[in-house]
Amino acid sequence: MTELLRTRAELAAWLASTGGTRAVVLTMGALHAGHESLMKAARAEVGDAGTVLTTIFVNPAQFGPNEDFARYPRTLDADLARCVANGIDAVFAPDEVEVYPPDEEITEYEPGPLANELEGAARPGHFAGVLKVVSRLLLLTDADVTFFGEKDYQQLTLVRRLLQMEPRLAKCRVVAVPIMRGPDGLALSSRNRYLSEEQHAQALAIPETIALVRQLCADGLTGEQAAQVGRGFLKTSPGVTVDYVVVRSVGLGIAPAVGEARVLVAARVGDTRLLDNGPVIIKGHEA
Ligand code: AMP
Numbered sequence: 001m002t003e004l005l006r007t008r009a010e011l012a013a014w015l016a017s018t019g020g021t022r023a024v025v026l027t028m029g030a031l032h033a034g035h036e037s038l039m040k041a042a043r044a045e046v047g048d049a050g051t052v053l054t055t056i057f058v059n060p061a062q063f064g065p066n067e068d069f070a071r072y073p074r075t076l077d078a079d080l081a082r083c084v085a086n087g088i089d090a091v092f093a094p095d096e097v098e099v100y101p102p103d104e105e106i107t108e109y110e111p112g113p114l115a116n117e118l119e120g121a122a123r124p125g126h127f128a129g130v131l132k133v134v135s136r137l138l139l140l141t142d143a144d145v146t147f148f149g150e151k152d153y154q155q156l157t158l159v160r161r162l163l164q165m166e167p168r169l170a171k172c173r174v175v176a177v178p179i180m181r182g183p184d185g186l187a188l189s190s191r192n193r194y195l196s197e198e199q200h201a202q203a204l205a206i207p208e209t210i211a212l213v214r215q216l217c218a219d220g221l222t223g224e225q226a227a228q229v230g231r232g233f234l235k236t237s238p239g240v241t242v243d244y245v246v247v248r249s250v251g252l253g254i255a256p257a258v259g260e261a262r263v264l265v266a267a268r269v270g271d272t273r274l275l276d277n278g279p280v281i282i283k284g285h286e287a
Helices: 008-016 033-046 076-085 128-138 151-166 190-194 196-205 205-218 223-235
Strands: 001-006 023-027 053-057 088-093 146-150 172-178 240-248 259-269 272-282
Touching: 001 008, 001 172, 008 088, 023 033, 023 128, 033 053, 033 076, 033 146, 053 076, 053 205, 076 088, 088 259, 128 151, 151 172, 151 259, 151 272, 190 272, 196 205, 205 223, 205 240, 205 259, 205 272, 223 240, 223 259, 223 272, 240 272
Parallel strands: 001 088, 023 053, 023 146, 053 088, 146 172
Antiparallel strands: 240 259, 259 272
């Protein structure tokens, strides 16, 4: 049975009544098959002896003043149905006051320079808001292990750092889950529902750019050269406005001359900002 918990008191009572390894999947709702892949990975990790808890909370702290907080999709009934179908033990779907009670001081983090690059450059304060809510929710839910999608690769990288810098989260491990894509290759995202049919088709240039950059890296171009060609391709794609196409190291530092790296893309289609990324292998000049 899936318990719906709306308050911290209900959550605390549920935690006290259950045991075993506790897996926690943090979401903002509007659940889709990508979120379900996190839930499935969580269940596979802890088995039937452990518990899987999903949180649904649209965190105001990670949205900028001109972003889509108010219009972010909220679909609680459908979300609960997906959680039930995935055998989730409990869903914590709190109001803001439960997460950030006005009389409690909530720890904030200095996420470091990576938080000002890529997504952070486009969204000032975003990652400080993400780390604040991630820490808060993992502490409230007493998580032993948490699951994050590679879809938000920079977020995953910064969450790994958070777990290293917050001693109260020392027991919590993070597991990365690969990007779930639709049959046409577009990475699943709650924001895809904003796309018209035409825009959805235009957005396919984003995974095509990832595939192109991956091929160019395999063919012997440097990460920067491959990213530049990818940027040029995406810029000329109809309906798409490029924010960035970059190749970085797997830890999001400077790309290595040879070896494993990551291509990351952000672009707008209409008013909808979309993210994608994927692994690449830089072959180097001898290729
Ligand atoms: P969100 O509700 O967008 O905050 O996402 C909650 C979690 O689901 C994050 O860890 C995301 O990275 C992950 N996620 C979202 N979309 C996908 C996807 N297409 N594949 C894998 N994980 C995803």
